[in-house]
Amino acid sequence: MSVTTLSSPALAHRQPSWLIRLFDYKPFLIVMCLAPAIGLLAVFLTYPLGLGIWLAFTDTTIGRRGVFVGFENFQYLLTDPLWWNAVFYSVIYTGIATFGKFALGFWLALLLNNHFPFKSLLRAIILLPWIVPTVLSALAFWWIYDPQFSIISYLLVDVLHWRTSNVDFLGSPWPARFSLIAANIWRGIPFVAISLLAGLQTISPSLYEAAMLDGASAWQRFRYITFPMMMPILAIVMTFSIIFTFTDFQLVYAITRGGPVNSTHLLATLAFQRGIAGGELGEGAAIAVSMIPFLVFATLFSYFGLARRKWQQGESND
Amino acid sequence: MRNDITRRDALALGLSAAAIAATGAPANAQSAIKAADVPAPKLAIEKGATLRMLRPVRFVQADEDVFRANAAKFTKETGVEIKVDFVGWEDINQQTAVTSNSGAGPDIIIGFSDAPHIYVDKLVELTDVADYLGKKYGGWQNLAKAYGKKAKSDTWIGLPFGATAGPLIYRKSVLKSVGFDKAPEDPAGFLDLCKKLQKAGKPAGFALGNAVGDGNGFADWMMWSHNSSLLDEEGNVTINSKETIAALNYVKELYPTFIAGTPSWNDVSNNRAYSSQEIGLTANGVSLYFSLKNDPALAAIAEDSEHQLLPKFFAPISPMSGLTLNAMVFKHSQYPNAAKAFLLFMLEKDQYEPWLNANSGYWSQSLAAYADSAVWKGDPKVAIFKDTMNSTYYAGYKGPISTATGAVRADYVTVQMFASVATGAATPEAAAAEAEQRCKRYFRRQNR
16 A cells, blocks of 8 residues: 655645745744834934934034034033023023923813813813914914013003003013013913823822811822822823923024024024024034933933832822 | 907016006016127027926015016926925025935025025036126126125126115104204214104114014124124134224114114014004115005005115215025036026016016116116105115125125124123123124134
């Protein structure tokens, strides 16, 4: 008796092709699945960031290739009073605006978390400053702050007769700086308020019920339940808020272009003015790169500082 | 009776109406322009050529209408399709930079003043076209030569189309009420006028904010009228000079007479303040006058307004420069001859004169013969703009125009120098020293 081995379709199916075997190979599959994401990151994140960092070490200008100059751009910036001024104002702007946005945003979130008529409508209205294009709101503020046609001046001078002259919001450094901070706070409150409102709604009502049964006052409920429970989301929202505020560009550029006397330049607007308008791409890139340490520090501080477990569980709980 | 008006007829009617409305002179009026009989350069237009062009957005509608009609005429005569895009004034530099760096995009860009000097390595030489036009139309004006030619050479890298300037504009009745018929030409007299205007409640106002046109225009005037300059003829930075210090001290005295808020003014602020009768004196292009004249509610202000060249103070002539439209052809263009032919065509009198007239004096001619255009004979209040391009002052004066001269303006170095002294943020000496440091930074590579 002889046995012959026949190749049958069924048998062939049991021996998968090299391609199928390749895709069954786990390390290859992992690489293939990650490749699109890595590719996108490389093209849209790593390359621009890498190019920006490279440019910061060159003397490239618009229309002219540069050469590697090492730390020359950074050394110059350290001697440039305008860069120091931009650093100073960026920190002030971020600090005060973030504090303002969180104080008012948290307060607004607590109010919106209560039950009241037309709650949904009011929540939608609160979002308006956030959804209006920044340039549009900047133009509105520009009008509000106009030295001759400000609506605030009109009210104070012509309607209420509280002043005899218009308010010069943008004509001197400190009023201009605070005017921009106020505009940034107005624009940023909705983001903070809505984000924190979402956080507030995740806190179980049973916690408050238990606390009330124990006789906790409103402040104690806030201090020992709301605040610790909100810490994780506060940390995340604050991290984002600091990044958005520190890298703000549109509000300042549309309202003051860094004036008066260059007092309201943020690092982002100064980078643009030097790099694009002024054509010094290398120096502009160096200014932009100089923002990175501040951002990393601010992010680490807010994230790790505010996200500490101890804070979330009450100070006495180690 | 012929009643089949074609689209071309309608367009021609529209253009004539626009030109008459704007200038009081018909676009197709009998030309007074003298043209010499000069052979045109032989430009073999490439087969199948198509062109794309960018230019700054129009200030008066008729500018765009006539420009497009002229481009359509070129297409009809040569078969070369041309697409013209109008972009915002603030965007044209960025778009030129991208075109230049990427080596792709429009074949022709009309940029401003010193743009060809920034992208000189990427541009087609235009000497043949410029020489022909210069010989035919009485020669190029001073500013055209300054901005069109590569520094210290006879090589043309740009073809200037025209320039706009910002002379003084004031209320005649207001000046009269404080004892002046016009603004004095000497610094003490001008300061006296501004003090009196302030007392009369109609102060002067000049932009000291980061304003591209008006801020830089005021800073240039103050420097040049005190015989101060950014550079010497060799291109060395000379901004930190006793003349600059004198100019800064003068502005320190002048600034308190201004309306409040000028350090935050941008390019529209003085227009609005003047239109609303908050101020009695400022400096601006002809657009302000026309916006008043064409608004029935404000026409009386236009009637009471007068232009005057910027007072010269210590300078030999009024130190007023002009923002120049400057056309460039890029080397990456597949059809350089078609591009050159198009620019040549647009500057010929059959096209250029109607365009100049349609602009109501907003742009003044770059070629001398066009000084006889009808636009300068209509409204006497506009005639002052006729010689804008005859100015011997330019951005970067007295030095060679370069990338850095434009960068200094874009970075508002001189504007901020004056603003910091005016507001008391710096002494004149400190402000001039800081400006010098910044300028040297921009000019450090010019001689490499």
